[in-house]
Amino acid sequence: MTQLKLYYDLISQPSRAIYIFLKKNNILFEGKTLNLFQGDHYSSSFESINPFKRVPVIDDNGFILTESVAILRYICQTRPNIPDHYFPKDLKLQARVDEYLEWQHTNTRICCANYARQKVFDPLITGKSPNEKSIFNLEKKMINTLNELDQIWLKNKQFLCGDTLSIADILATCEIEQTKMSGFDPFVGRSALLQWKFRVQSFLNPYYDEAHNIIQEMYLKYNKIEKNLQSNL
Known part of the structure; x- marks a missing residue:
């Protein structure tokens, strides 16, 4: 094969x-x-x-x-x-996973991705500071999404779609971790989200940490260019 x-x-x-x-x-x-x-x-x-x-x-x-x-x-x-828990064959359990996967497109995915792109990637590519008003609005939307994950999706649950890890959790953590490239910590003040992240990370390691080493690398690059931009003001 x-x-x-x-x-x-x-x-x-x-x-x-x-x-x-x-x-x-x-x-x-x-x-x-x-x-x-x-x-x-x-x-x-x-x-x-x-x-x-x-x-x-x-x-x-x-x-x-x-x-x-x-x-x-x-x-x-x-x-x-x-393992069946990733995307269950039981239609009701599967629907719970699909429920998050549909929600994430206009919430976790777009909010975290747009924030990281405008705050980190655009300055790295163009060498120009981002628009502060745009960043403020993006961060406001992202914070609302993070709060909904913490207070609604993870209410009385170990994982986003129940008490077992699914593909929804993998996609979500990868999106949320992206925001840390700018120095923003999405887990501060969100205890349910933080404990969930530890559970996902522990379950998926060593591959979770291996794949996310790039976050720290990008943070160091961003921090360097941010200092240069500030010194030129």
């Missing part, structure tokens, strides 16, 4: 989620790393694989899939010996 191919860059939150999931479940794959900062995803060779020019992407013996949620569902349903 041809080995699964994964096109990814660990700077990408969904890429980290897929990477962690594959590693944790001992699914062999051929890693095809891209450098998003260098624009590898805009190359004609990658565009022929994914015309949307985004990662992650899998190639499963010629079957190409481009969206992280779809990829995780597909792997859960096609690979043997994947």
Whole structure:
């Protein structure tokens, strides 16, 4: 059987989620790393694989899939010996996971991603300070989402969708961790969110920490350029 191919860059939150999931479940794959900062995803060779020019992407013996949620569902349903708690076969339990996966697109995903992009990635790429009003509004929306995760999604639960870890938890932690690149700590004052993060991290280690080493690397790069921008004011 041809080995699964994964096109990814660990700077990408969904890429980290897929990477962690594959590693944790001992699914062999051929890693095809891209450098998003260098624009590898805009190359004609990658565009022929994914015309949307985004990662992650899998190639499963010629079957190409481009969206992280779809990829995780597909792997859960096609690979043997994947523990049922990741994406349960029971339709009601499965619906709980899907409930979060639908909610996250306009909440955890967009809020954390937009904040990190404008606060960290844009200054690193352009060398220019972000618009403070825009950052303030993005942070306000993100804080509201983090509070809903802490106070609603995790109320009386060990994990987002119940008392066992699912693919929802993997996607969510990768999005939330992204905000730490700017020095923002999403877990301060949110005890349920913090304890949940520890549970997810402990369950998925050593692969969780391995995939998230890049967060500290990016924080150091951001901190350096932030100091330079401030000194030029």
